[in-house]
Amino acid sequence: MKLAISISGNKLESxxxxxxxxxxxxxxxxxxxxxxxxxxxxxxxxxxxxxxxxSQFVAKLGAEAVVSGAYGxxxxxxxxxxxxxxxxAPTGEPLTAADVLALFKAGKLSKAAAATHAGHHxxxx
Amino acid sequence: MRIVVASGKGGTGxxxxxxxxxxxxxxxxxxxxxxxxAPNAALFLNPTFGTRKEVGILLPVVxxxxxxxxxxxAEVCEFHAIAVIGKKTxxxxxxxHGCGSCTLVCPEKVISERLDVMGVLxxxxxxxxxxxxxxxxxxxxxxxxxxxxxxxxxxxxGTAASVELGQARGETRRLLDQRSRNxxxxxxxxxxxxxxxxxxMRGADFILxxxxxxxFGLHDLKQVVGIARExxxxxxxxxxxxxxGDNAVEAxxxxxxxxxLLRIPMERRFAEAIASGKPLVxxxxxxxxxxxxxxxxxxxxxxx
Numbered sequence: 001m002k003l004a005i006s007i008s009g010n011k012l013e014s015x016x017x018x019x020x021x022x023x024x025x026x027x028x029x030x031x032x033x034x035x036x037x038x039x040x041x042x043x044x045x046x047x048x049x050x051x052x053x054x055s056q057f058v059a060k061l062g063a064e065a066v067v068s069g070a071y072g073x074x075x076x077x078x079x080x081x082x083x084x085x086x087x088x089a090p091t092g093e094p095l096t097a098a099d100v101l102a103l104f105k106a107g108k109l110s111k112a113a114a115a116t117h118a119g120h121h122x123x124x125x
Numbered sequence: 126m127r128i129v130v131a132s133g134k135g136g137t138g139x140x141x142x143x144x145x146x147x148x149x150x151x152x153x154x155x156x157x158x159x160x161x162x163a164p165n166a167a168l169f170l171n172p173t174f175g176t177r178k179e180v181g182i183l184l185p186v187v188x189x190x191x192x193x194x195x196x197x198x199a200e201v202c203e204f205h206a207i208a209v210i211g212k213k214t215x216x217x218x219x220x221x222h223g224c225g226s227c228t229l230v231c232p233e234k235v236i237s238e239r240l241d242v243m244g245v246l247x248x249x250x251x252x253x254x255x256x257x258x259x260x261x262x263x264x265x266x267x268x269x270x271x272x273x274x275x276x277x278x279x280x281x282x283g284t285a286a287s288v289e290l291g292q293a294r295g296e297t298r299r300l301l302d303q304r305s306r307n308x309x310x311x312x313x314x315x316x317x318x319x320x321x322x323x324x325x326m327r328g329a330d331f332i333l334x335x336x337x338x339x340x341f342g343l344h345d346l347k348q349v350v351g352i353a354r355e356x357x358x359x360x361x362x363x364x365x366x367x368x369x370g371d372n373a374v375e376a377x378x379x380x381x382x383x384x385x386l387l388r389i390p391m392e393r394r395f396a397e398a399i400a401s402g403k404p405l406v407x408x409x410x411x412x413x414x415x416x417x418x419x420x421x422x423x424x425x426x427x428x429x
Contacts, residue, residue, distance in 0.1 A: 049205025049220045056199060059210045074217055082210040119219065 001031045003104060004063035005089075005097045010038040012098045018069020018091040021050030027097040028061050031105060036097075051075030051119075059084060067100050073115040086112040126427055127310040129329040129358075133345025135316035137335045138365035138389070141399055143313040144169040145406040146333075147255050149416035150309050156251065158259035159325040160315040161244060161272045167259060169404045172251035176282060179245050180260070180275040182223025182268075183238035187214045191235040198227035198236065223271060244272045248281030256281060269321040277312075277328070309420075318348040326352060330427045332360040333386070333419075338370035343377055350383060359426055363419075366391040384426075387419050 006023030007014040017023040021043050029036040039061060043053035051071070055078035058066055066084060069091035079086055087109040089100045103109050130143040140158075144166055147156045158166040185198070185207060196209040206220035207227050218241060228236040243266045248258035258281045260272040314325040326332055332353045336342040346362070353360040362378055367388040378385050389395070389405070389412075398408030406413045 043205075046205060047203075049217065052205040052208045052215075052217060052220065056208050056210055074220070077217075078208050078210055078215055081213040081215065 002062055002064045003029050003031055003087075003101065004058040004061060004066045005029065005100050006041075006066070006068040007038070007097045010040075012036050012101075013096050014038070016067075016069075016089060016095040016097060016100050018089070020066070020068035020071055020075050021046075021052075021054045023054070023068065026054075026058055026061065026063075026066075028058075028063060029097070029101055031101065049074065052078050055079045055082070055084070067104060067109060070116040071112050072117055073119050076112070076115040088112050088116070126308060126331070126424065127312065127329045128331045128333055128423060129312045129314050129326050130333045130335060131314035131322060131326065131349050132316055132335045133318055133347075133349040134336065134342050137337045137342060138363070139316070139335050140166050140169065140313055141365070141395075141405050142333065142335050142363050142387075142389075143311055144404045145412060145416050146420060147311050148253055148404055148406050149413045150311070150420055152254045153256075153309070154253075155256045155310040156258070157276055157310065157312045158257075159273045159276060159312050159321070161260035161262040161269050161276070161321070162315060164259040164261055166313050167251075167257070168402050170251035170255060170257055172247075172249040172255070172257035174247045174249035176248045177245055178275075178279060179240070179242045180272055181241045181243035182221065182271050183225060183228075184218050184221055184223065184241045185216055185227050185236045186239050187216065188235040188237070189214060191233055193233055195232065197230045197232060201226045201230045219267075222268070243268070246272070246276050246279050246281075248279070269315065270324045273315075273321055273324045277324075318345065318352060322349065323352055323356070326356055326358060329356075329358055331423050332358050333363060333423070334360055334383075335363045335365055336374055337366045338364055338368075338372070338374045340371070340373065342370070343374045346374065347377070350381065361386040361423065361426065363387045363389065365389045384422075386422050387415060 004026040006017045006020055007027045008017040008024045023041050025038050025040050027038050041054055042057055043050040046053050051074040055075050059082050067087040067089050071086050130139050132139045147154050158164040192214050194209050198207045199209045204220045204222055206217045208215045244262040246260050251257040260276040262269055262272050312325055315321045336346040361384045367390045369391050
């Protein structure tokens with residue numbers, strides 16, 4: 001399965017970034033072959049709608065599932081109809097993308113069943 | 126002539142100045158309360174509202190049966206309010222600014238628009254025959270700019286869709302016919318220095334900045350002076366609560382070349398009048414002349 005893991009660098013050893021829409025980059029990794037590539041997140045500097053933009057981005061990359069620490073309502077509402085599964089990785093400890101991949105393979109990641117927090121768009125002017 | 130009364134800092138006396146200026150300007154004055162988040166000029170001018178209009182932004186509605194999911198709408202949207210993902214086109218109303226770009230670029234022409242109501246405009250006749258209008262934004266709405274924009278272009282006469290109270294409408298029509306003679310429009314601005322203030326100022330001939338002689342008043346005054354300069358609109362200052370604070374506002378205005386056109390001292394009787402809903406010029410009739418002189422000053426500066 002092709003996973004997009006939110007990260008703060010550009011390697012498999014880069015730190016896991018628990019934010020989805022505002023993650024620095026995504027590590028796209030094939031959980032069967034281990035083949036990976038990193039992709040800068042175009043939504044990082046978006047003035048608004050980062051969750052929507054990041055969701056479209058990972059969908060275009062061909063991700064079948066994403067792993068992050070949290071999903072806002074807009075990200076959730078964009079990823080769900082696209083059939084992209086949303087996994088949650090622990091946010092309290094320092095992890096690398098490789099650690100997250102290992103947790104996924106071991107079946108230790110839970111799925112997000114709803115948005116994990118409210119939107120950030122209220123202060124939009 | 127369009128005059129905007131703005132301040133930066135809230136509570137400096139914008140509405141006090143704007144309403145007294147309107148009441149001193151003779152007949153055929155148009156007054157717009159653009160502080161749609163907290164419109165309060167009506168409390169002082171007591172208009173009888175004759176027309177009402179619901180306003181908001183146009184949200185895209187995609188006909189999914191005809192959409193080819195080409196993604197052009199999502200590409201053009203600066204706010205990521207419309208997304209195409211797989212075989213789905215999603216609209217996020219709370220991100221949409223209603224610019225209409227998606228509708229415009231859709232090659233299949235399958236996007237229509239519906240009005241998302243954000244508030245209302247109301248218009249009527251106030252004291253001294255002032256043609257009054259204001260916008261009232263619904264609680265919870267985050268974007269005031271659309272309502273201000275609609276308010277500025279609304280003639281206040283209403284449309285077939287708006288609620289009309291016959292007689293008051295006729296009165297508005299009669300006043301509007303007279304209006305062209307003098308053509309003074311006074312806009313009471315929201316506080317702050319963000320988009321709603323810029324929208325209120327846009328298209329104005331003069332900006333009257335009400336400040337108080339305190340560090341906070343000065344700080345925000347500088348910000349709105351920056352906006353006025355960016356827009357290329359001449360500005361002048363009214364110092365309210367004169368006598369409190371320090372001389373920094375005075376020094377700044379001298380240095381920046383911004384004229385101080387009026388000073389209103391800190392006096393208990395003014396505060397009492399305002400607190401009971403009485404305009405300044407009603408409580409202190411000697412100020413009517415001062416406001417008339419202020420208007421003449423502004424007229425001369427705009428003509429220059």
